[in-house]
Amino acid sequence: MKLLLWPALLALTLPGSGLAATVEDHAKAVLAFGPRVAGSAANGQARSYLEEQFRALGYQTRREAFSYPRFDDLGSDVRVGEQVLGGNALQDSAGGEVTAPAVRVPGVGTSADFARVDVRGRVAVVQRGQIPFIDKARAALAAGAVGVIIVNNSAGDLRGTLGQALNLPVLGVSTTVGAALKDNQPVTLRVRVRQGEVQAVNLIAFKAGVDRPEVLFGAHLDSVQGAPGANDNLSGSLAVLEIARQAANTSLSARSFFVLFDGEEDGLLGSRAFVKDNPSVTGGLKAMLNLDMVGVNVMPLSISGEAPLVEAARRAGVEASVGTPGSSDQVPFRQAGVPTLFFHRGLDANYHQPGDTLLDSELVRQAATAAFTITNGVLSAVPAN
Structure with missing residues (x-):
């Protein structure tokens, strides 16, 4: 399996492990499980692996299960x-x-x-x-x-x-x-088809005691049948992990949730379930930042959303534009009244194809750093809850 990564590899130091794991290491480990279709064994293995990485960074985690009917081609x-x-x-x-x-x-x-x-x-x-x-x-x-x-x-x-x-x-x-x-x-x-019930799971990482976050960083972990999902959307999931690493020893970690959604490919079902099941969390959010397909340079990083967050991004020196394009996991939050930003680099040639095995670690880092910088700007003027 080919993995495209540029020399500027981002080191993620795992406390207590004595090892420096890179985006390349994480990508290789997760891609080896295979396509991460919601409800599949590979999906569960990828979630467990990334849950370990969040915990190694000092976060607690919880899983929120939900189910839905799905038509499967056998x-x-x-x-x-x-x-x-x-x-x-x-x-x-x-x-x-x-x-x-x-x-x-x-x-x-x-x-x-x-x-x-x-x-x-x-x-x-x-x-x-x-x-x-x-x-x-x-x-x-x-x-x-x-x-x-x-x-x-x-x-x-x-x-x-x-x-x-x-x-x-x-x-x-x-x-x-x-x-x-x-x-x-x-x-x-x-x-050959089957109408069945999918058992899906959202993974949430947070610091001890944080139950009313002010910002939520999200990405979907699931992929489609037959597609390894390197760019769509392991790139976004690893960007969320990197934001968590950058935030781990800062005040931002005490004001944030980091969520890997399931069931996005079946209709944004993980983010819809989260919004429905966590009204007290959603009601207190000042921002939801969603990262989807940020690992292949189809176009420069696009950051778009509602005007207040776009202005905060610009004040932080990050280019952004007003608008709400894209059908991804920011949509249910926006519909619930939460200001959102969507991070995206366009649809690459391997979108939803078996060739989705490529991601660039430097692009993942850039997206994570942009999200981290913007969020610090958003929260710096707002007293903590």
Whole structure:
């Protein structure tokens, strides 16, 4: 597994260990567990590892469990002869295995497009684009298709959601797989899915006695299926650990929570659970700083949020802009009335892909230092609770 790290490695000295662990060390250790899908063994192993690091820095920790239903793809594909071609079940698709001729549907899969071909008892192959997945699938079902394959219209795998349960197996595939599916060629479509309950856990680190923090530093630890999640979002998680290291022997540590959220990739569920379950904490926050994908230099570090925190950042000499872009874990806090800042470097080429194995430790350090500097500026003029 390749890990991109620049020479300026950040040393995290672990009290009592006699060792200096670096961002590189932590990244290698966590990435070795594999993709950190919420509810998976790898997710739990990564949480335990990082919990040890917070404790080594002198913090106490607690875990807050929550659960939610999730649609899981257990391994879906389409087979052409002896060739097995990978794909992804669209969420809300029915499971099932069917063998039938493939029929390529012209256009983008409207009802009018389906009227131009005979898909009765066959597997419809439809191009992505212009209309929602559910409309394509409904048109296929109405026309008598026994399965649907939706072909991506850009590079990479296709993942998506129908938005409504449909009694039809629906598979998303890449353009490469789509090109291998010929008209009237027999195929076997296998969509293997499970609707289950995810047991997820948020990890919270804090100094002894801190139960009403004034600032919360957060990042999501979970990743998506098949993606090791180096940049998305081990980079943000390690930035939160580094902020905790910088704050450990300062007054900031007595005014802060450090939280690694679970379930972000399934809909910001960890941060939503935290806000719901901790109203006394949320109600006392003067700032929530969220770090998501800060380890690859797609663009200079973007810091954005509500005007008061943006002004505090500028006073501290850190460039920031007013705005609330991005669907990440700051959103539930902002909706609860907490001022937020979002730290982000853009979507890199390996976003949600197996190639998400790269992060730059210096970029992680820069993001952490910016967050630390801004927060000191925010709290310096405010008496401690």
